[in-house]
Amino acid sequence: MTAHLLTIGDEILIGQIVDTNSAWMSRQLNLNGIAVVGKSSVGDTRQAIVAGIEHAATTAQIVIMTGGLGPTKDDVTKATLVEMFGCQLVFQQEVYDRIAAYFQKINRPLPVELIRSQAMLPDKAVVLPNKVGTASGMWFDLDGKVFVSLPGVPFEMEYLLTQEVLPRLKAQFASRPIVHRTLQTACEGESVIAKRIETFEDRLPGHIKLAYLPALGIVRLRLSGNWPGEVTPNSEADLNAELDAKKKELWALIPDLVFGEEEDSLQGVVGKILRQQGRQFGTAESCTGGYVAHLITLVPGSSDYFPGSVVSYSYEMKSKLLGVKASTLEIFGAVSAEAVAEMAEGARETLGVDVSLAISGIAGPGGGMPEKPVGTVWMAVSDGERTQVVKHLFGRDRAKNIQLTGVYALNMVRKFLLEETLVTT
Amino acid sequence: MTAHLLTIGDEILIGQIVDTNSAWMSRQLNLNGIAVVGKSSVGDTRQAIVAGIEHAATTAQIVIMTGGLGPTKDDVTKATLVEMFGCQLVFQQEVYDRIAAYFQKINRPLPVELIRSQAMLPDKAVVLPNKVGTASGMWFDLDGKVFVSLPGVPFEMEYLLTQEVLPRLKAQFASRPIVHRTLQTACEGESVIAKRIETFEDRLPGHIKLAYLPALGIVRLRLSGNWPGEVTPNSEADLNAELDAKKKELWALIPDLVFGEEEDSLQGVVGKILRQQGRQFGTAESCTGGYVAHLITLVPGSSDYFPGSVVSYSYEMKSKLLGVKASTLEIFGAVSAEAVAEMAEGARETLGVDVSLAISGIAGPGGGMPEKPVGTVWMAVSDGERTQVVKHLFGRDRAKNIQLTGVYALNMVRKFLLEETLVTT
Numbered sequence: 125m126t127a128h129l130l131t132i133g134d135e136i137l138i139g140q141i142v143d144t145n146s147a148w149m150s151r152q153l154n155l156n157g158i159a160v161v162g163k164s165s166v167g168d169t170r171q172a173i174v175a176g177i178e179h180a181a182t183t184a185q186i187v188i189m190t191g192g193l194g195p196t197k198d199d200v201t202k203a204t205l206v207e208m209f210g211c212q213l214v215f216q217q218e219v220y221d222r223i224a225a226y227f228q229k230i231n232r233p234l235p236v237e238l239i240r241s242q243a244m245l246p247d248k249a250v251v252l253p254n255k256v257g258t259a260s261g262m263w264f265d266l267d268g269k270v271f272v273s274l275p276g277v278p279f280e281m282e283y284l285l286t287q288e289v290l291p292r293l294k295a296q297f298a299s300r301p302i303v304h305r306t307l308q309t310a311c312e313g314e315s316v317i318a319k320r321i322e323t324f325e326d327r328l329p330g331h332i333k334l335a336y337l338p339a340l341g342i343v344r345l346r347l348s349g350n351w352p353g354e355v356t357p358n359s360e361a362d363l364n365a366e367l368d369a370k371k372k373e374l375w376a377l378i379p380d381l382v383f384g385e386e387e388d389s390l391q392g393v394v395g396k397i398l399r400q401q402g403r404q405f406g407t408a409e410s411c412t413g414g415y416v417a418h419l420i421t422l423v424p425g426s427s428d429y430f431p432g433s434v435v436s437y438s439y440e441m442k443s444k445l446l447g448v449k450a451s452t453l454e455i456f457g458a459v460s461a462e463a464v465a466e467m468a469e470g471a472r473e474t475l476g477v478d479v480s481l482a483i484s485g486i487a488g489p490g491g492g493m494p495e496k497p498v499g500t501v502w503m504a505v506s507d508g509e510r511t512q513v514v515k516h517l518f519g520r521d522r523a524k525n526i527q528l529t530g531v532y533a534l535n536m537v538r539k540f541l542l543e544e545t546l547v548t549t
Numbered sequence: 550m551t552a553h554l555l556t557i558g559d560e561i562l563i564g565q566i567v568d569t570n571s572a573w574m575s576r577q578l579n580l581n582g583i584a585v586v587g588k589s590s591v592g593d594t595r596q597a598i599v600a601g602i603e604h605a606a607t608t609a610q611i612v613i614m615t616g617g618l619g620p621t622k623d624d625v626t627k628a629t630l631v632e633m634f635g636c637q638l639v640f641q642q643e644v645y646d647r648i649a650a651y652f653q654k655i656n657r658p659l660p661v662e663l664i665r666s667q668a669m670l671p672d673k674a675v676v677l678p679n680k681v682g683t684a685s686g687m688w689f690d691l692d693g694k695v696f697v698s699l700p701g702v703p704f705e706m707e708y709l710l711t712q713e714v715l716p717r718l719k720a721q722f723a724s725r726p727i728v729h730r731t732l733q734t735a736c737e738g739e740s741v742i743a744k745r746i747e748t749f750e751d752r753l754p755g756h757i758k759l760a761y762l763p764a765l766g767i768v769r770l771r772l773s774g775n776w777p778g779e780v781t782p783n784s785e786a787d788l789n790a791e792l793d794a795k796k797k798e799l800w801a802l803i804p805d806l807v808f809g810e811e812e813d814s815l816q817g818v819v820g821k822i823l824r825q826q827g828r829q830f831g832t833a834e835s836c837t838g839g840y841v842a843h844l845i846t847l848v849p850g851s852s853d854y855f856p857g858s859v860v861s862y863s864y865e866m867k868s869k870l871l872g873v874k875a876s877t878l879e880i881f882g883a884v885s886a887e888a889v890a891e892m893a894e895g896a897r898e899t900l901g902v903d904v905s906l907a908i909s910g911i912a913g914p915g916g917g918m919p920e921k922p923v924g925t926v927w928m929a930v931s932d933g934e935r936t937q938v939v940k941h942l943f944g945r946d947r948a949k950n951i952q953l954t955g956v957y958a959l960n961m962v963r964k965f966l967l968e969e970t971l972v973t974t
Contacts, residue, residue, distance in 0.1 A: 137585045139575030140762060142567060150564030160562045161597065164589035172586070179604050183597075304563070315663040315683070318621045325622060335593070336621050337560050338702060346565065407860075413846025414839025417860045421838025424914055424947055431863035432870070435842045438856035441900065445857070445870075475866065489849055517656050519681075522849055524704065 125297045127153055128162045128180035132173055132191035132201055133276060136165045145190055145281055156290055157301045158186070168192055173204045181269055186293065188285075191276030193259035201273055202246070202262075209264060209271075211246035219243040219251060223258050249273075252288040256280050261288055270296070301360040303349045305371040308388050309381040310535040314338050317345070321377050332370060340524060341531030342390075347371060380545075383538060390534040391419040391426075397541045398429040398479075403507075405537070406475035407433040408446050408467040410458060411485040411501060415526050416533055432475055436467065446470030446482075459484050459496050461513045464504040472508060479507045481537050485516075487525045501529050505540040512540055550722045552578055553587045553609035555601050557616035557626055558701060561590045570615050570706055581715055582727040583611070593617055598629045606694055611718065613710075616701030618684035620663040626698055627671070627687075634689055634696075636671035644668040644676060648683045674698075677713040681705055686713055695721070728774045728788050730796040733813050734806040735960040739763050742770070746802050757795060765949060766956030767815075772796060805970075808963060815959040816844040816851075822966045823854040823904075828932075830962070831900035832858040833871050833892040835883060836910040836926060837954050844955055857900055861892065871895030871907075884909050884921050886938045889929040897933060904932045906962050910941075912950045924950055928958050930965040937965055 129146045136143050143165065150160045162183045166176035173192070180187040192201030206213055220243035227234050242258045245251055252261030252272075257280040264271040272289055274281045309317060314336050318325070325334050337344040349367045375382050384393045398405050407416050417433035420426055434445045439458060442448040447470040448463055456462040467482035485501030492498035499518040504511060516532055518525045539546050554571045561568050568590065575585045587608045591601035598617070605612040617626030631638055645668035652659050667683045670676050677686030677699075684700040686709040697714055699706045734742060739761050743750070750759055762769040774792045800807050809818045823830050832841050842858035845851055859870045864883060867873040872895040873888055881887040892907035910926030917923035924943040929936060941957055943950045964971050 136572075137575060137588065138579050138760075139572040139577075139585075140760065142569050142572040144567050147561075147564040147567040150562055152564075154563045160564075162589060162591050162601070163562065164587065166587055175608065176587070183600065302563075304565075306565075313657065315620045315660045316657075319660060319663070333559070333623065335559055335623050336619060337565065338619070340704075344565075346560070348559070348563070409839070411846075412843070413851075413855075414834070414842030414858055414860060415846075417839030418837070418843050418951075421836075421840075421860075421862065421912075422948060422951070426838075427862050430838075432866035433839055433860035433862075434870075435839060435846075435858035435860070437846065437852050437858075441857035444901075445859075445899070474870070476869075487846075519655065521704075523847060526843075526847070 125158045125186070125293070126161045126184040127158050127186040127188055128164070128184035129160060130176050130180050130187060130189045131163070131165045131276070132168065132176070132189060133165070134167045137167050145276065145278055148278070148282065149188065149190075149285060152285060152290065154302050154304075156294060158293060158297075159302060168200055170200055170204045170207070173201060174208055177208065177271070181271075185268075185297070186270045186272070188272045188274065188289070190274045190281050193273065193275045205249075205262065205264070205271075205273060206246050209246065209248055209266060211248045213244040214247045215240070216243050216245050216251065219245060219253070219260055222253060222255070226255070226258065252284050254280055254284060255287075256283045263289075263292065301350060301363060303360070303363050303367050305347045305349075305367045306386050307345045307371065307375055307382050308384040308390075309343045309345065309378065310341060310383050310390060311532055312343070312381050314343050317343055317378065317381065321345075321374060324374060324377055328370070332367070334374075341528045345374065347374070383535060389423075390531060390538065391423050394534055394538050394541070395420070395423045395426055395429060397538065401541060403429065403478040403541070404431060404476070405429055405479050405481070406431060406471050406477040408471035408474075408480060408482040409433065409435050410437060410442070410467075410483060411487040412483050412526050412529050412533070413437065415530050416481065416483065419530055419534065431477060434471060434474060442467060445474055447473065457496070459486055459500060459502055461502060461504075461515070464502040465506070465511055465513050468504040468506040468511060469508075472506060479505065479537070479541065481505050481533055483529060483533055485525070485529065487522045487529075488520055489522060499525055501525070501532075503529070503533050503536060505537055507540075510540075512536070512546060514546065550583045550611070550718070551586045551609040552583050552611040552613055553589070553605035554585060555605050555612060555614045556588070556590045556701070557593065557598055557601070557614055558590070559592045559623070561616075562592050570701065570703055573703070573707065574613065574615075574710060577710060577715065580727070580729060581719065583718060583722075593623050593625055595625055595629045595632070598626060599633055602633065602696065606696075610693075610722075611695045612697070613714070614696070614698045615706050618698065618700045620666055620683065630674075630687065630689070630696075630698060631671050634671065634673055634691060636673045638669040639672045640665070641668050641670050641676065644670060644678070644685055647678060647680070651680075651683065677709050679705055679709060681708045688714070688717065728785070728792050730772045730792045731811050732770045732796065732800055732807050733809040733811075733815075734768050734770065734803065735766060735808050735815060735956055737768070737806050739768055742768055742803065742806065746770075746799060749799060749802055753795070757792070766953045770799065772799070808960060814848075815956060815963065816848050819959055819963050819966070820845065820848045820851055820854060822963065826966065828854065828903040828966070829856060829901070830854055830904050830906070831856060831896050831902040833896035833899075833905060833907040834858065834860050835862060835867070835892075835908060836912040837908050837951050837958070838862060840951050840955050841906065841908065841958055844959065856902060859896060859899060867892060870899055872898065882921070884911055884925060884927055886927055886929075886940070889927040890931070890936055890938055893929040893931040893936060894933075897931060904930065904962070904966065906930050906958055908954060908958055910950070910954065912947045912954075913945055914947060926950070926954050926957075928954070928961060930962055932965075935965075937961070937971060939971065 166172040249262035259275040261284040471480035488498035591597040674687035682705040687698040689696040896905035913923035
């Protein structure tokens with residue numbers, strides 16, 4: 125079973141809004157065994173909508189449209205569907221009554237004309253009742269294809285898709301399950317990972333696909349089973365078992381790179397370990413300026429293991445709040461192994477934590493020196509007994525250097541807590 | 550001049566990522582006078598890519614593709630283009646050298662085979678050199694249409710679009726000047742702003758458009774002159790003068806809401822004022838966990854006015870590092886006017902700064918109480934003589950509460966420094 129999503133609206137084409145609707149719909153459809161084989165967006169004109177629907181219908185059995193169903197002049201989806209599918213608009217009393225009741229429920233005066241226009245619906249459409257708004261969904265069964273039109277307001281679309289569209293699709297089409305497994309890796313590039321798992325990838329059966337999803341400092345590896353058109357296992361349980369086994373096999377090939385699975389984040393994983401070990405953690409940050417503390421505290425409940433942080437941007441703060449020796453700063457500079465080690469030690473003391481992370485570097489664009497170019501970042505993790513110090517050389521872009529430092533530092537803390545070897549490059 | 554954007558990748562179709570690339574590209578193209586008339590997304594198969602390109606070419610003069618250029622097996626865009634456009638893959642030594650230099654720069658061992666494969670490029674393509682990654686962009690001029698293929702990694706795509714694609718498009722197609730002016734507003738909603746500038750908007754001449762570009766806590770107002778299809782002024786100089794006047798007029802209508810213009814950021818504006826006034830600034834953060842310090846230090850050169858920050862997540866840190874009285878925390882709690890005022894005072898002392906910002910709130914999802922629900926945030930700004938304290942009530946989403954607090958707090962600091970009245974809602 126295949127679907128094409130068509131979003132309608134000028135605001136998408138000029139980039140005024142990011143289309144989050146279609147990502148949400150894709151997840152829901154995939155979870156229900158319906159493969160989304162294409163997506164497209166067109167503007168609010170009849171010609172563009174007709175061309176968009178015609179194209180969509182060539183790619184999939186089901187075309188789901190969103191947007192353009194409002195009562196204003198720039199919303200032309202309904203009129204276009206009526207024309208294209210040769211329908212008549214018919215007044216539907218029960219739709220009128222439902223919208224009127226909706227306005228009463230939210231304590232608004234009745235805009236009678238607007239309600240009348242929203243209650244005029246195409247005779248060839250099954251009306252999908254919208255209980256959370258005024259624009260009805262429409263379902264057309266034409267020449268063996270299904271065309272569905274939904275409002276673009278996210279919660280109205282979500283309501284209609286889950287309550288009306290998915291149950292009908294499952295009833296009408298026998299769906300094949302698609303199952304996904306994701307591993308999260310940090311601090312290694314796509315190409316190096318690909319090299320290390322080449323044999324595994326080559327030996328994957330045809331119905332399992334591997335995708336690399338890279339972000340700054342992080343690559344997600346996603347296994348998708350039962351891709352349409354391929355041979356399928358006997359049952360969904362078989363498929364799940366097969367994917368679990370493949371995921372385990374993949375994990376075992378790169379245990380040093382994998383920090384988590386599915387929707388895990390580095391800060392979430394670090395938090396989980398700290399909680400399990402019953403240890404308190406804090407940071408002393410220079411060039412990241414509080415970014416790592418911000419990541420840590422994005423996790424709900426992080427106050428259980430994170431009492432606080434010191435952002436010591438100036439030499440003075442490094443000395444005053446973290447006890448870094450003036451001689452250390454003078455001789456080695458603030459961006460040095462010696463300085464971050466003292467910062468980490470000082471942070472343990474000042475913040476009263478078991479484990480601390482310290483960061484000092486040159487984020488750029490200014491401040492570089494021949495022996496310490498822009499992108500040089502020192503980081504240290506210490507628990508009082510062990511202190512680990514590492515240097516990285518990132519790039520020239522300030523915001524990216526800060527972000528990358530966040531990933532590398534959190535991963536370093538993770539490995540330190542787990543007493544795993546840190547391989548530095 | 551019309552363009553169609555084609556994003557390639559299974560991750561988009563299964564909804565694992567939200568396609569932010571195409572919204573960004575749409576904005577850039579529109580700013581440069583190129584209308585985006587359609588967008589579509591297809592999966593990582595040759596058949597789907599070919600169908601997608603063919604469809605895109607029926608809708609626009611320029612087809613810009615992103616994604617599927619990585620060195621891994623699931624990336625098939627290049628092979629598909631070679632086949633579809635009847636090309637030969639040719640080894641390009643200079644591309645090889647650039648990628649090798651890139652790996653050296655980021656201190657990585659050379660994956661020679663992968664670099665070789667990335668240096669094999671179609672003979673009919675103009676290679677767009679990627680200085681921030683390994684996948685080159687490709688530009689095809691075929692039958693009067695332009696086909697451009699870019700990597701999907703956002704910063705690589707952004708680099709290539711601005712540095713290579715837009716200049717070429719502007720050189721190849723005669724584009725009519727479109728001129729933009731932007732005002733940045735904070736802490737007020739789109740509908741309230743629209744109401745206040747209604748008359749101005751109604752009286753705008755046909756060739757000037759006003760767009761509202763909302764983000765969390767911020768609305769950008771963009772005036773675009775000489776929109777395609779409308780009457781145009783005599784010269785570009787005339788148009789510029791007219792837009793300058795309109796921008797001034799608009800600014801004068803909402804001086805309390807505008808914090809900057811064009812690409813200004815709140816942290817950049819705050820930094821500029823601090824520098825002008827020769828004052829040192831620091832933060833004491835609880836619920837934002839270092840986020841505001843992070844924003845401040847995103848600005849290059851911020852060390853000139855920002856010596857540091859204290860993230861005091863726990864009661865103990867609030868007392869120990871900021872001198873908040875135990876009795877204050879006991880009687881009023883950490884989320885109170887009294888506590889943030891003491892935090893601000895303590896931060897001035899501890900950090901040795903002239904002006905300080907303190908924040909304490911309940912970011913959620915847990916921790917809410919009947920009299921202090923999730924989303925309650927107190928903030929204080931102090932220079933030792935004046936102390937301003939404000940309470941806000943944001944929503945239920947943790948990440949969004951932190952972000953909104955950042956906007957409201959920086960805007961409060963800005964108004965405090967300028968001694969402008971702070972109107973609270």
